[in-house]
Amino acid sequence: MVLFALPLGQPLVASGLGALSLAIDRVEHPAFAVRDLKIQFPPGGSASVGMGRLRIGEHQWRNLQLVCARGSLDAAVLRCEQGRLRVAGAASPLRIDFRLDLSDRSGELTVLARDGARVQVRLLPNGAVEADVRRFDLATLKTWLPALEAWSVLGRFDGKLSWQPERSVTLSGRLDGAGFGSSDGLRAAEQLVVDVGVEALWRAGGWDWSASSMWREGAAYLHPFYIEAGPQLVARGRLQGNGLDIVEASIRLEGVEQLAASATVDTANGLVERAAVALAGADLAVVGPRWLSPVLAPAATERLQFAGHVSGALEFAQGRLLALDAVFDQAGFSLRGADGGTGVAFGPLSGHVPWRESGATRAELSVGGGRWQKLALGAFEFAADIEGERVQAERIRIPLLDGAVVVDGLVLNRGEGGWRGSASLVIEPLSMRLLTDAVGLPSMSGVLSASMPGVRVSPGEVALDGALVISVFDGYLQATGLRLQEPFGVASHLVADIEARHIDLAQLTDTFSFGNISGFVDADVRGLELARWRPERFDARVVSSAGRYPRRISQRAVQNISALGGPGAVAAIQRSLLGFFDTFGYREIGFGCALRSGVCVMSGIDDGTTEGGFVIVRGGGIPALDVIGYNRRVDWRELIERLQRVIAGNVAPEVR
Amino acid sequence: MKFISFIGAFLLALSLSASAQGNLEIDSPAIGALQRSMQQRHTQLAPLYTSGAVGLAADGTVALRDASLVPLPQRGPVAALIAAENADRGALYREIARANGHPEWEADVRKTFAQRWADRAQAGWWVQKDGSWVKK
Numbered sequence: 001m002v003l004f005a006l007p008l009g010q011p012l013v014a015s016g017l018g019a020l021s022l023a024i025d026r027v028e029h030p031a032f033a034v035r036d037l038k039i040q041f042p043p044g045g046s047a048s049v050g051m052g053r054l055r056i057g058e059h060q061w062r063n064l065q066l067v068c069a070r071g072s073l074d075a076a077v078l079r080c081e082q083g084r085l086r087v088a089g090a091a092s093p094l095r096i097d098f099r100l101d102l103s104d105r106s107g108e109l110t111v112l113a114r115d116g117a118r119v120q121v122r123l124l125p126n127g128a129v130e131a132d133v134r135r136f137d138l139a140t141l142k143t144w145l146p147a148l149e150a151w152s153v154l155g156r157f158d159g160k161l162s163w164q165p166e167r168s169v170t171l172s173g174r175l176d177g178a179g180f181g182s183s184d185g186l187r188a189a190e191q192l193v194v195d196v197g198v199e200a201l202w203r204a205g206g207w208d209w210s211a212s213s214m215w216r217e218g219a220a221y222l223h224p225f226y227i228e229a230g231p232q233l234v235a236r237g238r239l240q241g242n243g244l245d246i247v248e249a250s251i252r253l254e255g256v257e258q259l260a261a262s263a264t265v266d267t268a269n270g271l272v273e274r275a276a277v278a279l280a281g282a283d284l285a286v287v288g289p290r291w292l293s294p295v296l297a298p299a300a301t302e303r304l305q306f307a308g309h310v311s312g313a314l315e316f317a318q319g320r321l322l323a324l325d326a327v328f329d330q331a332g333f334s335l336r337g338a339d340g341g342t343g344v345a346f347g348p349l350s351g352h353v354p355w356r357e358s359g360a361t362r363a364e365l366s367v368g369g370g371r372w373q374k375l376a377l378g379a380f381e382f383a384a385d386i387e388g389e390r391v392q393a394e395r396i397r398i399p400l401l402d403g404a405v406v407v408d409g410l411v412l413n414r415g416e417g418g419w420r421g422s423a424s425l426v427i428e429p430l431s432m433r434l435l436t437d438a439v440g441l442p443s444m445s446g447v448l449s450a451s452m453p454g455v456r457v458s459p460g461e462v463a464l465d466g467a468l469v470i471s472v473f474d475g476y477l478q479a480t481g482l483r484l485q486e487p488f489g490v491a492s493h494l495v496a497d498i499e500a501r502h503i504d505l506a507q508l509t510d511t512f513s514f515g516n517i518s519g520f521v522d523a524d525v526r527g528l529e530l531a532r533w534r535p536e537r538f539d540a541r542v543v544s545s546a547g548r549y550p551r552r553i554s555q556r557a558v559q560n561i562s563a564l565g566g567p568g569a570v571a572a573i574q575r576s577l578l579g580f581f582d583t584f585g586y587r588e589i590g591f592g593c594a595l596r597s598g599v600c601v602m603s604g605i606d607d608g609t610t611e612g613g614f615v616i617v618r619g620g621g622i623p624a625l626d627v628i629g630y631n632r633r634v635d636w637r638e639l640i641e642r643l644q645r646v647i648a649g650n651v652a653p654e655v656r
Numbered sequence: 657m658k659f660i661s662f663i664g665a666f667l668l669a670l671s672l673s674a675s676a677q678g679n680l681e682i683d684s685p686a687i688g689a690l691q692r693s694m695q696q697r698h699t700q701l702a703p704l705y706t707s708g709a710v711g712l713a714a715d716g717t718v719a720l721r722d723a724s725l726v727p728l729p730q731r732g733p734v735a736a737l738i739a740a741e742n743a744d745r746g747a748l749y750r751e752i753a754r755a756n757g758h759p760e761w762e763a764d765v766r767k768t769f770a771q772r773w774a775d776r777a778q779a780g781w782w783v784q785k786d787g788s789w790v791k792k
Contacts, residue, residue, distance in 0.1 A: 185724025185731065219728055226732035294732065298739035339689075417746075460750045461759075485754070486747045490693040491686035529685060536685035 019043060020073065029105070030127045030165030032056045039071075039078070047071020047080055059144050061087065066096060076103035087143075113137070117156070131161040138178060147270060151180045155192065169207070172197040179218070192218035193229070206240030224294035230254055242268040255286025275316040282310050284331055300335060300488065307332035308348055324355040328365065338490045339532045346370040351382075360387040373533075374439045375400060389414040391421075401438065403430035403449070418459035425452040425464065432472055442511050442647075446472030452482070461485050473511075475502030475520065475545075493536065498525040502545050505589075512647050515557030520545035521589060535636070538595050543605075544588040552583045553617060560646045561616065561627055564639060585621025591629070600634045680768065682755040690748045697741055710738060711782030711789055716749065716770035717742045721782050721789055745769075 020041040027034040036052025049066040069082035083096035092114040100107035100123070109121040120132040136157040142148040159173015174195050181188035193216040200209035213233045220227045235249035244265040251259040256279055263275035284292075288306025297304050308331030315323040332347025351365035363384045370377035378399025385392045393410040405427050412421035427450035436444045452466030464482040483495040500523040509517045522545050528538040544551070590605035591614075604614030617627035701718065704710035704726070711721035718741050726734050749769060753761040774783045774792075782789045 181724055183724070185722055185726065186720075188724065188728060188731075190728050221723070221728050221731040223723070224732065224735050226729065294735065298736050299743040300740075301736045460747060486686065486751070489690075489743055489747045491689045491744075491747050491751060493686050531685055531689065 022073075031129050031163065039073070041071060041073065045070050045072070047083075049080065049083075068096075077101050127165055129161075129163040129165070131163070133157060133159050133161060133173065138175070150183060152183075153178075153180045155179055159196075166202045168202065169198070169200045171199075185221075186223035187221070189220035190218055192220075194218075200239070206238055208236075208238050210234075210236040224298060225291060227290075239267075242266055253287075255283040255290075257281030271318070272316065273318060275314075277314045278312070280311045282312075284308050284310055297335075300338070303336040303338065303343070305332075305334045305336075320357065322357045324353075326353045327351070328353070330368075334371075335488070337492065337532075338488065339492055341532055342371070342373055344370070344372050346377075349382075353386075355386055357388075360385055362386070370398070375435075376438070378404075384410075400427075401430045401434040403428040407455075412457060419457055420459070421457040423455040423457075425455045425466070426450065427468065432470060444472055444511055445507075446470055460489075462487060472503070473507040474504035475500065477503070491531075493529050493531040496528050496530075498523070498528055500524075509557060513649060514647065515560050516554040516583070517552070517557050517589075519549055519551040519586070519589070520547070535595055539592070540595070541590075541592040543590040551586045551588075551620070553586050554583050555581065558584070558617075558625065558627060563646055564642050581623050584619065584623050584625045586624065587618045587620030589617050591616045593634075595636055598636050600636045600639060602629055602632050602634055604629060679756055680752055680765065682752060684751060684755045686751045687748065687755060690744050690751060694741065694744050694748070697737065697744070700737055701741060704734065704737075705778070705781045708780075708782050708791070709734065711784060712770075712773045712777055714770055714774075714784040714787070716766040716773065717745055719784070 022037075022039040024037040024039075025035070027037055033055045034051050034053070036050075038050040040048050040050075042048070047068040047070070049068070049071075051064040051066075052062065054061045054064055064085060064087065066080065066083050066085040068080035070079070071081070071083075072079045078098075078100045080096060080098050083098070084093040085096050086093045095112040095114075096110070098107060098109040100109075104125040105123065105127065106125045107123045109119075109123070111119040111121075115137055116135045117137050118134045119136065122130045124130070138153050138155045138157055141153055155178025156176050157173055157178075158176065159171065162168075162170040174193065176193050178192040178194065179188070179190045195214045195216065196211070197213070198209060198211045200207040211233070212235070215229045215231050215233075217229045219229065230253070232252040233249060235246055237244065237246040237248070239245070244267050246261065246263045246265070249261045249263075251261065253259050258280040259277070259282075260279075261275065261277045264273045265271070266273055284306035285308075287310075288304070289301065292306065293301040293304050309329040310326055310331060311329070312324070312326040314321065328350050330348040330350055332345065332349070334345035334347075335343045337343040346367055347370065349365050349367040351363070353363040353365070354361040363382075363386055365382040367380050367382055369379050380396065380398045382396055383393065391410075391412045394408070396407045396410065398405045398407075405425065408424045408426070410421065410423040412419050427448065429447045429449045432444045432446035432448055435448060436442065448468070448470045450464075450466065450468035452464040452468070454463070454465030456463045456465070462484040464484070466480075466482075468479040468482060470477040477498060477500040479496045479498050481495070481497045484492075485495060486492050500521075502520050502522065505517040505519050505521060509515055521542050523540065523542045525538050525540040528540075529536045588605060592603040593600040594603075595601075602614065604616050605618055606615070613628040613630040614632070615626055616629050617625075619625045701710060705712070707725045709720065709722055709725040710718050713719040718738055720735060720738055723731050723734070749766040750759065750762050752765045753759050774785075777783050777792050779792055781792050783792050784790075
């Protein structure tokens with residue numbers, strides 16, 4: 001602690017018997033002031049200095065008592081050697097030595113604390129103060145700045161201070177082993193090593209200052225951001241009363257070409273009244289995971305990836321975001337599926353997204369393409385009107401294969417729990433051949449299209465009311481009641497009801513190399529749940545379509561159906577005929593599968609048992625044969641594996 | 657063993673909670689996926705419950721109660737862990753309501769679960785009651 005006193009224009013009053021005693025009402029110096037100064041020189045060469053009140057700058061201490069082992073007043077030079085001073089907030093007394101020349105107000109002062117901290121002060125005749133600080137404990141700052149009390153500040157400071165009261169201040173030095181922490185731990189730093197430099201000039205009742213700092217070691221957590229050493233700061237501004245103006249701050253941050261900020265801070269309460277940040281050329285691959293993921297998708301930081309560049313500006317007032325502008329340059333975003341799937345990606349995209357707290361803005365993005373699962377999306381334009389937490393887009397047309405996904409009248413509102421909104425969606429006809437090739441299914445002809453006038457978005461669900469229709473195998477397949485549930489989580493799944501009518505079995509069996517069956521079937525799949533495109537649950541029923549048409553089934557198809565159920569699961573009645581004919585007539589085909597917990601519970605044409613089995617194919621004509629299932633509970637995964645082997649043609653059919 | 661006891665508590669929570677409002681025991685592939693995801697994450701969350709860094713909030717979520725109990729470099733990952741857990745919890749409540757055929761029951765399911773998480777919290781864990789944190 002700095003302590004010195006120079007009487008100005010006040011008479012020294014000597015009194016006492018054998019001991020010299022001085023009492024001074026008031027001492028004024030540009031850097032400090034003392035009230036009720038009492039200096040006593042008892043016999044024996046010691047001295048004691050008492051101060052009723054000491055003020056340095058804005059700070060005051062009361063009732064200070066300094067006891068000097070040796071003290072003297074020789075001519076105009078006041079000395080204190082091996083002095084001890086107790087100050088509130090310091091664990092042990094401070095050791096103080098000083099020499100003050102009262103005639104020209106010059107002198108030296110050394111303050112030593114028990115922890116090794118040392119402050120050497122030189123007072124120059126012109127009123128300037130120079131201090132050399134070593135191992136200064138930052139924790140003692142809280143006695144100077146009570147606002148720091150809640151921040152558990154620690155560390156030490158080494159550096160130099162030069163102070164010309166009401167003219168200039170220069171501070172340079174290093175914070176070492178420094179840190180702070182709010183009581184909830186949401187804002188904290190540890191093991192900081194920071195070089196700092198501040199210069200300030202007194203002008204018109206305030207300080208014009210400039211500062212620089214270089215953060216060399218340590219890390220900070222400013223919820224939700226974790227920041228490591230590296231950033232460098234150069235700033236200038238003005239401090240007047242409690243108002244701190246940061247006119248311009250330039251920050252060097254990894255991954256950002258230019259970052260500048262300005263702010264107005266009320267130092268009395270630490271409140272940022274206004275702040276603006278501008279950045280140019282930020283590399284999204286670097287700044288995305290550090291600065292965007294924790295805010296935009298804290299639950300999916302590991303799955304979110306960024307590329308390209310962004311520039312932009314942010315404006316805050318009283319802690320609220322007032323305005324945001326983001327300009328993307330060849331940016332890319334991808335979100336891997338929580339289920340391990342490939343997820344969704346967009347990019348490269350370029351354009352401008354503005355947002356204002358009050359007032360409407362229009363965002364325009366040019367998207368070079370994208371990917372959804374295995375499907376590549378074409379280039380498209382995205383334009384949306386943004387107002388507060390509402391986003392509205394007239395039409396977004398995303399090319400997909402030889403068709404397109406068109407979203408009309410999209411309205412999204414962000415509220416408690418997430419986004420809600422509505423739209424209508426049309427899938428312009430896509431060739432099934434391209435679609436099946438793209439997703440790795442056997443090539444099918446036909447066309448997929450969809451008309452979903454009622455798309456509703458709510459937290460955890462996208463409901464698509466309308467129908468998705470695939471014309472395929474001479475008939476059609478229609479999906480209704482489509483629901484994409486928990487689209488971004490581990491439980492992501494698709495729910496739908498499927499209705500298929502008049503599916504040509506000849507084309508179907510040919511496509512999947514399943515032998516040959518002529519005829520048509522209708523199918524209903526109720527409550528289909530797909531997770532990662534694999535069925536988890538459904539109630540399916542397949543029956544021969546009504547009407548007159550040729551109904552034949554090839555020997556190989558019979559063998560394949562038999563092979564699906566595993567040995568003994570299916571039997572072809574009149575199997576002795578199998579070897580003699582290539583095809584057989586049938587009257588009807590019918591079976592059902594209720595999938596629950598990985599098990600398909602099978603049923604036949606009617607649920608009446610035939611010798612404990614159920615009829616899947618009922619024969620008719622000449623030659624005819626029945627196919628009967630005996631195993632009602634089939635492991636779904638095994639069934640699919642067998643089907644794949646049958647399609648691959650490398651299964652040895654087992655027929656009893 | 658905490659992990660095992662958690663599974664026990666969780667299954668118990670599911671099995672005992674068939675109420676007049678609906679069946680919280682109800683199973684679906686999505687609910688199963690969420691349970692597995694939450695059970696896996698629990699090994700990371702359990703020490704945070706014990707230390708008091710993370711508490712069970714009154715709205716059926718988990719909350720970063722005192723980040724200062726977490727080493728500085730881990731605070732970001734812990735915040736992400738909490739966000740992921742809460743995403744799963746939100747999905748679980750919605751899925752249970754959906755599986756009951758009443759998506760609008762989500763708030764009730766959430767409330768019931770919040771109470772059950774609190775009831776089944778281990779001694780020493782922090783639970784939010786009437787807006788303030790209480791050590792159980």
